[in-house]
Amino acid sequence: MIIASSRELVTQALERPEAKRCGIYLLLGEDQGGEVAYVGETEELATRIRTHLARKAWWSDVALITTKSEDLNKAHIKYLESRIHEMIKAAGRVRLDNVAPR
Numbered sequence: 001m002i003i004a005s006s007r008e009l010v011t012q013a014l015e016r017p018e019a020k021r022c023g024i025y026l027l028l029g030e031d032q033g034g035e036v037a038y039v040g041e042t043e044e045l046a047t048r049i050r051t052h053l054a055r056k057a058w059w060s061d062v063a064l065i066t067t068k069s070e071d072l073n074k075a076h077i078k079y080l081e082s083r084i085h086e087m088i089k090a091a092g093r094v095r096l097d098n099v100a101p102r
Contacts, residue, residue, distance in 0.1 A: 003064040010053065010062055014046040021045065022074065023066030024081050027052060027097070029059035035094040041081040043074070056097070 005013035007029075013019060023045045027038040036058055042048035045064045052059070065080070066072065089096060 001066055001068055003066075005062055005064075007053070007060050007062070010049060013062075013064070014049060018066050018068060019044075019046040019049075019064060021066045021070060022072055022077055023064055024077055024084060025049060025065065026063045026084070027056060027059035028061045028063070028094075031058045033095060036097050037088055037094045038097040039081055039085045039088065040098065041077040058097075 001018060003013050003016060003018060022041075022043045024039065024041050025045060025048065027040075029036055038052075038056065038059065040048065040052075045066060049062060049064070085096065085098075088094065
C-alpha cells in the first residue's frame with residue numbers, strides 16, 4: 001500500500017493506522033540544485049516523517065510504502081529501501097539527499 005501526500009497535508013496522512021507501521025518512505029521536492037529525493041526506512045512511519053518535517057525543509061511531497069497487515073519486517077524494508085535507492089540512482093533523474101543504505 002502506498003500513501004501519498006503533500007507536505008501541507010501530511011499530518012492528516014500520518015493519522016492513518018498504516019502510518020504507525022514499519023515501512024519505506026520517499027521524500028520528494030526541489031532545492032537550488034533541482035529535483036531531490038530521499039529514501040528511508042523506519043519502524044514507524046509517522047514518527048520518522050514528523051522528524052523530517054522539522055529537519056528537512058526542501059521536500060514538498062511524500063510517499064509512504066507499507067502494508068495493511070503486518071507482513072513487512074525489518075529485513076523486508078531494508079531490502080526494499082536499498083532497491084528503491086539503487087533504481088533512483090540508476091535512473092539519474094533526481095539527486096539523492098542520502099547516502100546509499102547499508
